[in-house]
Amino acid sequence: MRRLISSGSPFERTAGYSRAVVQGDWCFVSGTTGYDYATMKMPDSVEEQTRNCLSTIRKALEEAGFSLADAVRCHYYVTDASFADTVFPVLGEAFGEIRPAATMIVCDLIRPEMLIEIEVTALRQR
Numbered sequence: 001m002r003r004l005i006s007s008g009s010p011f012e013r014t015a016g017y018s019r020a021v022v023q024g025d026w027c028f029v030s031g032t033t034g035y036d037y038a039t040m041k042m043p044d045s046v047e048e049q050t051r052n053c054l055s056t057i058r059k060a061l062e063e064a065g066f067s068l069a070d071a072v073r074c075h076y077y078v079t080d081a082s083f084a085d086t087v088f089p090v091l092g093e094a095f096g097e098i099r100p101a102a103t104m105i106v107c108d109l110i111r112p113e114m115l116i117e118i119e120v121t122a123l124r125q126r
Contacts, residue, residue: 005060008038020060025124027066031077031117032056033109046083046115050090053118061122068094070122074102077117081106088117 005027006012006049010020020029034049035042043049051121073118074095078084085112098110100120109117 001063005064006091007056007060009035009037010042019056020064022066024062024087025126027061027064027120027122027124029057029060029120029122031075032060032117033111033114033117035070038105042113045086046078047086047090049114050087050118053096054090057118057120059122066068066122066124068120069098071095071098071100072096072123073121074100074118076102076104077107077109078104079107079109079115082116 001024003022005022007019009019017030019032020027032053033042034046034052035056036052043052053099055069061067061070076087076091077088091102109115
């Protein structure tokens with residue numbers, strides 16, 4: 001059965017997507033940027049944006065009945081390669097023991113204030 005998870009962002013409805021989709025034992029979390037969805041504010045630092053991304057992803061996974069420990073694949077999109085050294089320790093805090101397969105891509109994001117976007121695929125542990 002397919003289940004849709006929302007973070008409450010108005011952009012989800014506008015753009016026609018869900019924060020996450022649960023299909024069986026899988027949870028696919030959409031690319032998540034660093035907005036604080038309670039205030040709809042974006043921090044200036046890539047480190048704080050990364051922490052916000054992870055917080056939003058954790059909440060979506062928990063609502064779906066998963067945890068960050070279920071992550072099997074992550075994609076990290078950053079707007080500058082120099083951000084890697086800043087975000088690696090934050091990612092290491094979150095995923096250090098989980099160690100999902102991961103890729104970091106340097107690219108443009110849809111808004112200039114966005115410095116990082118993270119997407120996660122999780123498989124429910126049995």
